[in-house]
Amino acid sequence: MSLTETKTIDQITVTENGTVLYREATRIIKDGEQIAQTFHRTSLTPGQDLEGQPAQVAAIASVAWTPEVIAAYQAQQDAQAAAIAAQQPAQ
Secondary structure: OOEEEEEEEEEEEEOOOOOEEEEEEEEEEEOOEEEEEEEEEEEEOOOOOOOOOOHHHHHHHHHHOOHHHHHHHHHHHHHHHHHHHHHOOOO
């Protein structure tokens, strides 16, 4: 009986606002047949530090995250924060 565990990035997606989503599949193989599989999903926002991320994910993020994409993402985040702050009651 031989049990092995493999991990692989099986999905990478870049959303409209530049967020990179990826899924890592962990598969348990027994005697050549897959007997179990689990998934772990991760998201990365434009401009986020890519240290420690899988190489293929970092490569895609590096291409997708142009200075314009990073600036637009930050502007969107700032606008959302301002809108939330404006809705808070004055203290």
